[in-house]
Amino acid sequence: KDGSPTGYHGTERDALMAIRAELNNPKLLQKNWTGLMCYMNNTPNWHGINCINGRVTGLVLENLGLRGKLKPNALVNLTQLQTLSFKNNSISGNLMDFSKNQNLKNLDLSGNIFDGEISPSLLTLNSLGSLQVQNNKLNGPIPGFNQSTLKVFNVSNNNLSGEIPNTIALQKFGPSSYLGNRYLCGLPFTNKTCSIKYNDSSSPSPSDDSHNESSKSSKSSMWTPILIVINVVGMVVLLFLVMYYFKKTKKLKKMLAKRDTRLTNVEKIETSKIEIAATSTETRSLESRSNMVSEVELEKGKLIILGSEINFELDDLLRASAEGLGKGNFGNCYKAMMVDGPTVVVKRLRDLKPLTNDEFVRQVRAIGDIKHPNLLPFLGYYNTKDEKLLLLKFAPNGSLYNRIHGGKGTRDRIPFRWSSRLSVARGVARALEHLHLNASSSKAAAVVPHGNLKSTNVLLDENDDVRVSDFGLTSLIALPIATQRMVSYRSPEYLASKKVSKKSDVWSFGCLLLELLTGRISSHSAPPGVTGADLCSWVHRAVREEWTAEIFDTEIAVQRSANSGRVRLLQVAIKCCDKSPEKRPEVSELLREVESISGTVLESEDEEDLSLPMTDDSIATDTPSR
Numbered sequence: 001k002d003g004s005p006t007g008y009h010g011t012e013r014d015a016l017m018a019i020r021a022e023l024n025n026p027k028l029l030q031k032n033w034t035g036l037m038c039y040m041n042n043t044p045n046w047h048g049i050n051c052i053n054g055r056v057t058g059l060v061l062e063n064l065g066l067r068g069k070l071k072p073n074a075l076v077n078l079t080q081l082q083t084l085s086f087k088n089n090s091i092s093g094n095l096m097d098f099s100k101n102q103n104l105k106n107l108d109l110s111g112n113i114f115d116g117e118i119s120p121s122l123l124t125l126n127s128l129g130s131l132q133v134q135n136n137k138l139n140g141p142i143p144g145f146n147q148s149t150l151k152v153f154n155v156s157n158n159n160l161s162g163e164i165p166n167t168i169a170l171q172k173f174g175p176s177s178y179l180g181n182r183y184l185c186g187l188p189f190t191n192k193t194c195s196i197k198y199n200d201s202s203s204p205s206p207s208d209d210s211h212n213e214s215s216k217s218s219k220s221s222m223w224t225p226i227l228i229v230i231n232v233v234g235m236v237v238l239l240f241l242v243m244y245y246f247k248k249t250k251k252l253k254k255m256l257a258k259r260d261t262r263l264t265n266v267e268k269i270e271t272s273k274i275e276i277a278a279t280s281t282e283t284r285s286l287e288s289r290s291n292m293v294s295e296v297e298l299e300k301g302k303l304i305i306l307g308s309e310i311n312f313e314l315d316d317l318l319r320a321s322a323e324g325l326g327k328g329n330f331g332n333c334y335k336a337m338m339v340d341g342p343t344v345v346v347k348r349l350r351d352l353k354p355l356t357n358d359e360f361v362r363q364v365r366a367i368g369d370i371k372h373p374n375l376l377p378f379l380g381y382y383n384t385k386d387e388k389l390l391l392l393k394f395a396p397n398g399s400l401y402n403r404i405h406g407g408k409g410t411r412d413r414i415p416f417r418w419s420s421r422l423s424v425a426r427g428v429a430r431a432l433e434h435l436h437l438n439a440s441s442s443k444a445a446a447v448v449p450h451g452n453l454k455s456t457n458v459l460l461d462e463n464d465d466v467r468v469s470d471f472g473l474t475s476l477i478a479l480p481i482a483t484q485r486m487v488s489y490r491s492p493e494y495l496a497s498k499k500v501s502k503k504s505d506v507w508s509f510g511c512l513l514l515e516l517l518t519g520r521i522s523s524h525s526a527p528p529g530v531t532g533a534d535l536c537s538w539v540h541r542a543v544r545e546e547w548t549a550e551i552f553d554t555e556i557a558v559q560r561s562a563n564s565g566r567v568r569l570l571q572v573a574i575k576c577c578d579k580s581p582e583k584r585p586e587v588s589e590l591l592r593e594v595e596s597i598s599g600t601v602l603e604s605e606d607e608e609d610l611s612l613p614m615t616d617d618s619i620a621t622d623t624p625s626r
């Protein structure tokens, strides 16, 4: 019955049960959707459900691996819904009808496999503040959203087509909201309207390409993004033909390089799937993988999967849809989502040491043998003379960099509290200890020192557990490149005596702790275009000049009972940052100290008002102005 505050709002409960039935998944069943659902403002044990006055106002089911299709009317009875997120699952089918969800403010369906058009019912939602449907398979045109409430909008990486509507609401979003839709055109991509208007009701089919080609020859002024994409596709087809005849890897490399320089970043992401395919063309006709690695197979470029945790073949990878994760210092990273298979990360390496095939295989196998719950699992590799790909486990909760800095100052920001920060510090210390002490000597050379410990290389898995990545790259990357781009090579000892060691990792760990404690961007992890600070120097100065109260990020500064813990962690960080490597602690001592710090905080403090940062009595003195 409507409006009932009894915890048994029948139609809402039925709607949730229907959703659960459609997404029938053990993980969701485990989430215990039983018993009292909503009682006044209380939200009992129903995972992902929020309630106000006995009504369901939030449904947040993220990163649960949910599969299945939702009925178009799945949400019509959830009329009080304000927040809906199915982010990072594998839900398919068309988008639902939202016309009855007039209170909806935040909608996040990103990272699924929804197809069909963006539902026009979304246009009727007058409170909609955030719409995120990126990384799906949506097609057709973008409806003419014009809600003044819209503050976040992202439709990138779909198959959308046609012109971006020229509405005030949509024109305020930059290209990143629209990237990765190869048939989309108009502002804000080109600063011009589209030259070709596609039929608004559907994306161009493959046969439309030939039509486009002929219209290209008949019109000379068609230098639009669409034709650039068609040209790129043409170039790739040409590449395939040439490779078929010549099969000369040098020639292939030259041509790939030539093509790479022509592609814009946008097109690179768009064609990432093709890129992976192109690099692997020689292997397409090969038999499926085997656990035994022979030189012959490697010459031909076989995909080698290490261990038995995960199982897929090159063909599965080639069919996977790919999404660019970012451009790292040593190559681009792609997230490859396999149809009915796992999602993995493919790292395309460049700037490698001149290793022989044998040496390369030995190194990557040594890296693959290093296993620890806080290290990112290394799944396999692909190796030809000209192309080296590493396969890594995908970490769904992103990087520590994003957790510390992402969404700051917005309503979407989820506070990163003291206990979570401390458990990240522990996880990284455990991973580092394993690399430094437990990797057997034959393998140690491949992974010690880590050399590039920074917040973009600390990833968070589906349980928010730490997974340190990129260990072992020092054994693969050419030294001159490593010295320019890896964190350890910025340590005081490298600057003074051109030497790095395990203690350089300890120094990097200190810098990472400071980023975690201060919430300030470190120069080590700052992406291009963002200025980061040398946090070791900054904190030394802060302590010396006695304005230590400002050190801690406000999100933890307000948690009074974390006071002594965060000061102790700061002291550990300062020791790690010592200019002299000998004075820095060994990793085992470091781990002991970090493990002994208490992460307990008073429960009530999680509710504290973040706008009231407090003074840190134990270290604070007067704060001079800067």
Ligand SMILES: Nc1ncnc2c1ncn2[C@@H]1O[C@H](COP(=O)(O)OP(=O)(O)OP(=O)(O)O)[C@@H](O)[C@H]1O
Pocket (backbone or CB within 6 Å): 325, 326, 327, 328, 329, 330, 331, 332, 333, 345, 376, 392, 393, 394, 395, 396, 398, 399, 452, 456, 457, 459, 469, 470, 485
């Ligand atoms: N396995 C993964 N799961 C999820 N995100 C990842 C994974 N590997 C990398 N990323 C993310 O992809 C982006 C690019 O990663 P990459 O390691 O190539 O570069 P980087 O960490 O920015 O710099 P560097 O090359 O110096 O390590 C980063 O934002 C990183 O956090």
